Amino acid sequence: MSGVTQIHTPISPKMRFYSHSVDRRACAAHAASMNTSAPSSSFAPCSIIAFASPKGGVGKSTTCACLAGSLAARGHSVTILDLDQNRTLEQWAKRFPGQLKGITVEGVDEDAFLDRIRELYHQASGFILIDVAGAFHKTTIAAATIAHLTISPAKLSAPDIIEAVKLNREIRQLGEKVGKPINHRLLLNEVSPIWPTYQRAALVDVERSGIPRFETVIHERAPYAELFLTGQTPHMAEKTREPIIKAVAQLDALTDEVLAALEDAPAMKEAA
Ligand SMILES: Nc1ncnc2c1ncn2[C@@H]1O[C@H](COP(=O)(O)OP(=O)(O)OP(=O)(O)O)[C@@H](O)[C@H]1O
Numbered sequence: 001m002s003g004v005t006q007i008h009t010p011i012s013p014k015m016r017f018y019s020h021s022v023d024r025r026a027c028a029a030h031a032a033s034m035n036t037s038a039p040s041s042s043f044a045p046c047s048i049i050a051f052a053s054p055k056g057g058v059g060k061s062t063t064c065a066c067l068a069g070s071l072a073a074r075g076h077s078v079t080i081l082d083l084d085q086n087r088t089l090e091q092w093a094k095r096f097p098g099q100l101k102g103i104t105v106e107g108v109d110e111d112a113f114l115d116r117i118r119e120l121y122h123q124a125s126g127f128i129l130i131d132v133a134g135a136f137h138k139t140t141i142a143a144a145t146i147a148h149l150t151i152s153p154a155k156l157s158a159p160d161i162i163e164a165v166k167l168n169r170e171i172r173q174l175g176e177k178v179g180k181p182i183n184h185r186l187l188l189n190e191v192s193p194i195w196p197t198y199q200r201a202a203l204v205d206v207e208r209s210g211i212p213r214f215e216t217v218i219h220e221r222a223p224y225a226e227l228f229l230t231g232q233t234p235h236m237a238e239k240t241r242e243p244i245i246k247a248v249a250q251l252d253a254l255t256d257e258v259l260a261a262l263e264d265a266p267a268m269k270e271a272a
């Protein structure tokens with residue numbers, strides 16, 4: 001995580017505004033009371049994973065739903081907090097009632113977010129996944145700072161990677177201030193299975209960014225896009241079609257990596 005980025009990412013005035021408007025004391029108090037960076041070998045009381053990137057359309061909601069489906073298929077209880085004003089995942093759950101077994105989806109307003117997550121953290125077991133809006137907003141930073149693990153999906157394209165680097169910089173700075181080590185990883189999404197030259201070139205930028213990434217990449221595949229049409233993540237679909245089988249295999253590998261990344265969560269320093 002200490003690698004030096006070679007991607008030029010100027011801090012915009014807008015970013016500065018949001019950065020300074022994050023309530024650092026509130027984040028510190030919440031992180032401390034929730035002890036969210038404690039090693040989570042038994043995943044107790046529960047593990048919090050944020051899907052965050054300031055860039056829109058990178059696959060936050062899609063990969064959040066897919067990971068929820070995969071964790072639920074392993075018997076875990078999953079609560080998704082939908083922080084996006086569009087309520088992509090809350091609407092998805094409402095459209096397909098009864099289909100998302102083991103998964104609860106709840107839309108939360110950003111003003112209520114810190115209190116709600118604290119409440120849930122002490123009540124719920126299993127996993128809380130947070131789907132954050134695709135904007136550089138104070139809630140993006142707060143969610144990423146509180147989570148045990150923050151996942152930034154990114155396509156293999158410079159704009160996606162640059163935005164993930166900006167987020168990494170912001171949450172690391174805030175994490176240092178509140179004494180909370182940050183566990184942030186890139187998830188390469190919508191990768192073409194044939195790895196065209198431009199994608200291989202973008203991978204070099206990813207490695208230079210210094211942000212750890214999951215080895216598993218999520219390919220551009222119909223079963224991921226279909227979940228908003230059918231209500232079924234790959235794990236919920238019938239495993240008869242080849243693309244579904246491949247998507248399930250990718251998500252199983254990703255889930256193993258996510259669980260390992262939670263085990264590796266750095267130990268909590270005293271919160272400031
Ligand atoms: N791996 C994938 N393969 C195919 N299509 C994908 C994949 N990942 C995402 N998509 C499609 O890309 C579009 C954007 O995905 P999604 O809504 O998950 O992004 P997002 O980051 O949540 O966007 P926003 O910032 O607007 O909330 C959707 O139409 C989705 O179906």
Ligand SMILES: [Mg+2]
Nearest residue numbers: 060061084088
């Ligand atoms: Mg979304």
